[in-house]
Amino acid sequence: MVVSTLLLAGGLLVWAPVLEAPPLWTGAFWAIPFVLLAWALPAGHGSRNVLFGWLAVGWIAASAALPHLWLLHWQARLEQADAELTRLGTQPDPRLDNLLRDFAERALFFASEGEGGVDLLYRSWVASDLATEGYEARIALWNGATREAELGLSEVDFPPAMVPTMLAAARAAEEPLVERFTDHRAVHYLLSMSLPGGRVVSVAVPPRRRLGRATALARFIDPAGPGDQGELTSLSLVPVPPEGSAASPRWIRTSGGWRSEVRVPFPEGPMHAHLLIRTPPPPILATRTLLLAALQLGILALLWVAGRAFAGLSSHGVAERGWIHTFRGRLTLALFGFFLLPTLVFSATAYRALSREVVRTAEALASRSLEQAVDEGPEVPVATLGEHVRADLLLYRRGVLAEAASPEVIDLGLYPTWLPRNMFLAFRSGETLDTVEQRRLGGQPYLLAYHQRGPNAVLAAPVPLVSGDTARRQRDLADVVLLAALLGAALSFALSLLVGRALSAPIDRLSLAAAAVGAGDLEVRLPEERPDEFGGLYRSFNRMVQRLRRARSAEVRTARVLAWGEMARQVAHEIKNPLTPIKLSVQHLRRAYRDGRPDYGDILDRNVEGVLREIDQLSEIARAFARFGTPAEAAGPLEPVDLAPVLADTLALYRGGEDGIRYRLELPADTPSVQARTGELKEVLINLLENSRAALDGSGEIAIRATRMEPDWMHLEVSDTGTGIPPDALPHIFEPQFSTRTSGTGLGLAIVRRLVEGWGGEIHAESEPGVGTMMRLRLRVAPTPEQA
Numbered sequence: 001m002v003v004s005t006l007l008l009a010g011g012l013l014v015w016a017p018v019l020e021a022p023p024l025w026t027g028a029f030w031a032i033p034f035v036l037l038a039w040a041l042p043a044g045h046g047s048r049n050v051l052f053g054w055l056a057v058g059w060i061a062a063s064a065a066l067p068h069l070w071l072l073h074w075q076a077r078l079e080q081a082d083a084e085l086t087r088l089g090t091q092p093d094p095r096l097d098n099l100l101r102d103f104a105e106r107a108l109f110f111a112s113e114g115e116g117g118v119d120l121l122y123r124s125w126v127a128s129d130l131a132t133e134g135y136e137a138r139i140a141l142w143n144g145a146t147r148e149a150e151l152g153l154s155e156v157d158f159p160p161a162m163v164p165t166m167l168a169a170a171r172a173a174e175e176p177l178v179e180r181f182t183d184h185r186a187v188h189y190l191l192s193m194s195l196p197g198g199r200v201v202s203v204a205v206p207p208r209r210r211l212g213r214a215t216a217l218a219r220f221i222d223p224a225g226p227g228d229q230g231e232l233t234s235l236s237l238v239p240v241p242p243e244g245s246a247a248s249p250r251w252i253r254t255s256g257g258w259r260s261e262v263r264v265p266f267p268e269g270p271m272h273a274h275l276l277i278r279t280p281p282p283p284i285l286a287t288r289t290l291l292l293a294a295l296q297l298g299i300l301a302l303l304w305v306a307g308r309a310f311a312g313l314s315s316h317g318v319a320e321r322g323w324i325h326t327f328r329g330r331l332t333l334a335l336f337g338f339f340l341l342p343t344l345v346f347s348a349t350a351y352r353a354l355s356r357e358v359v360r361t362a363e364a365l366a367s368r369s370l371e372q373a374v375d376e377g378p379e380v381p382v383a384t385l386g387e388h389v390r391a392d393l394l395l396y397r398r399g400v401l402a403e404a405a406s407p408e409v410i411d412l413g414l415y416p417t418w419l420p421r422n423m424f425l426a427f428r429s430g431e432t433l434d435t436v437e438q439r440r441l442g443g444q445p446y447l448l449a450y451h452q453r454g455p456n457a458v459l460a461a462p463v464p465l466v467s468g469d470t471a472r473r474q475r476d477l478a479d480v481v482l483l484a485a486l487l488g489a490a491l492s493f494a495l496s497l498l499v500g501r502a503l504s505a506p507i508d509r510l511s512l513a514a515a516a517v518g519a520g521d522l523e524v525r526l527p528e529e530r531p532d533e534f535g536g537l538y539r540s541f542n543r544m545v546q547r548l549r550r551a552r553s554a555e556v557r558t559a560r561v562l563a564w565g566e567m568a569r570q571v572a573h574e575i576k577n578p579l580t581p582i583k584l585s586v587q588h589l590r591r592a593y594r595d596g597r598p599d600y601g602d603i604l605d606r607n608v609e610g611v612l613r614e615i616d617q618l619s620e621i622a623r624a625f626a627r628f629g630t631p632a633e634a635a636g637p638l639e640p641v642d643l644a645p646v647l648a649d650t651l652a653l654y655r656g657g658e659d660g661i662r663y664r665l666e667l668p669a670d671t672p673s674v675q676a677r678t679g680e681l682k683e684v685l686i687n688l689l690e691n692s693r694a695a696l697d698g699s700g701e702i703a704i705r706a707t708r709m710e711p712d713w714m715h716l717e718v719s720d721t722g723t724g725i726p727p728d729a730l731p732h733i734f735e736p737q738f739s740t741r742t743s744g745t746g747l748g749l750a751i752v753r754r755l756v757e758g759w760g761g762e763i764h765a766e767s768e769p770g771v772g773t774m775m776r777l778r779l780r781v782a783p784t785p786e787q788a
Contacts, residue, residue: 332500343488366449695722
């Protein structure tokens with residue numbers, strides 16, 4: 001089921017980047033995991049199966065939703081790209097208009113707070129959303145016709161010819177002016193506003209021609225670029241004739257992703273805007289799919305544990321004793337740790353090595369830019385060098401930051417003002433010509449490459465490590481290493497289970513065999529052909545079982561001899577009792593005959609009656625011993641017995657007497673038949689009733705009650721209100737030759753238990769001295785003809 005859902009989700013994930021919703025008929029494929037679930041789910045409606053079913057359905061539904069969520073993600077990317085395309089060139093930009101007016105309000109507020117110079121411009125820019133939206137701009141503070149401070153957030157200079165007109169319009173206006181131009185290469189939107197004291201603030205935004213930041217200051221403020229542009233990798237502008245492509249975006253699938261085809265107006269003429277949205281390569285897409293599947297499996301496992309705890313389900317077997325405390329559990333965990341530790345160490349080492357490789361790539365690019373800059377000569381200004389090598393450059397003279405490609409970064413103190421002491425000494429002594437270091441600037445990780453430029457000058461190139469291809473490669477690398485670690489952990493767990501089972505299986509087998517021997521099964525035999533140490537242990541165990549089997553055979557023979565001896569002793573004892581009165585009666589008759597007694601006839605009658613009575617007692621003793629020794633199987637198969645007529649006939653024998661005992665029968669109308677034998681059931685009832693009558697001594701009540709407490713069992717209770725059985729005697733009443741009365745054989749209840757257990761039933765007694773006794777019989781319900 002898991003594999004099928006992963007294959008289906010992966011297939012639709014490959015489909016998803018076509019930017020069209022999958023057809024409805026693709027949902028029919030999810031019938032496959034549902035069929036597999038129905039086939040694998042055990043039959044029954046227990047809470048365990050219901051819980052597993054719901055969790056499995058949740059897993060399938062989540063995997064079915066995954067491709068659609070991925071499609072929505074790409075549609076959102078397209079919407080973001082469309083928004084970026086609408087900001088290119090000289091198209092109307094209401095968003096920029098609002099941002100410029102917000103900037104004006106912020107500037108007026110900070111000016112009233114006493115701010116001035118570049119700090120006023122910087123704080124106003126950051127406080128408005130201009131800093132986060134990625135617009136290039138030239139922000140200047142004018143005092144008269146002189147530029148007092150400037151933030152160079154654009155590589156395009158403000159046209160000097162427009163300065164007098166802009167200043168005059170700003171000073172004449174009562175509120176900030178926002179103008180839009182379509183014929184200037186350097187200005188698309190222009191904000192001009194007057195501040196107290198005759199100063200003027202201007203914000204010139206050129207037509208947008210790129211996605212990233214244009215200057216060092218802008219890149220320092222937001223190294224990752226405006227918004228989340230992880231997949232917006234490149235923008236190219238190609239001149240086209242006016243009758244070229246339409247203005248609305250059109251997307252074309254390429255090998256590297258999706259590329260836009262849209263015409264954008266610029267002052268020099270319309271351009272084709274080709275914006276590329278990179279799609280992850282298939283290995284990375286597969287990696288992220290598996291990571292999402294692993295996340296789903298983890299959530300499923302947590303829900304399973306929480307659901308079992310909430311439902312109060314308990315495990316069976318070893319888990320009830322605590323799996324972790326068993327030998328197999330400890331061995332499996334030890335092996336898991338043994339296998340997992342190298343996997344984690346390898347993953348961490350691989351991630352560090354590959355991360356260092358990414359950093360080394362950034363080092364190489366920064367060092368090459370510095371070498372190109374140094375090769376152009378010491379007389380070239382830093383700003384010019386930065387434009388030539390397309391890098392943000394800093395120049396340190398005698399260890400102090402003296403110049404920058406964007407002078408504003410020096411005024412704002414964004415980069416280190418001093419070289420590190422050890423680095424300064426190394427450059428000064430000539431020990432090194434170039435070096436690199438990593439440090440955090442503005443809360444972001446940076447790589448700073450240094451290269452000596454003359455005796456007392458050092459060029460530096462700061463490179464952010466959270467932007468562009470560097471950050472994307474690190475994310476891809478982290479995903480691959482994480483997946484490798486998860487697969488390694490899963491493989492480690494599987495190997496630990498297999499190896500733990502293989503190592504603990506002989507011990508488990510020996511444990512089961514020992515348990516079977518402890519339960520009385522001496523026919524157990526373990527395989528002796530193993531070549532390892534367990535083979536010798538198994539042979540020793542088999543020899544021990546063989547000795548136990550011999551000892552048991554001898555014990556059985558001894559017990560049988562003792563049992564026959566005890567039985568003979570009991571028979572002799574029981575026969576001896578009636579023989580004595582018979583002997584005395586015969587001697588009495590012989591003496592009376594010799595003496596010629598005139599009442600010899602009366603003496604003969606009395607003694608004959610006594611002899612016959614003792615002979616009947618001998619017959620009863622012989623019958624009882626024969627009954628007790630007869631196997632249950634000799635009586636034939638069990639049969640369905642209707643309780644109602646048997647109970648009614650048995651009680652009818654006793655209700656006709658005049659002994660003052662009351663008999664009560666409670667029998668439901670729908671009482672089912674039970675598994676027994678009719679004659680034996682009557683014998684059991686008569687034995688129990690005789691015992692109850694003897695305990696009542698002529699008065700009291702005997703009750704018989706039948707109830708169906710369980711679907712497959714009937715409960716039959718015979719209770720009396722007699723003297724009861726002493727607590728110390730109650731555990732022995734079913735033993736042969738045990739009796740609480742002076743008369744009888746002592747085999748009645750022993751025969752009763754033998755008969756009831758022969759039917760597959762149970763019997764036990766409850767008694768309280770002075771209150772009475774209750775015999776409880778648990779009899780199996782006979783199957784109906786339909787069930788048979």
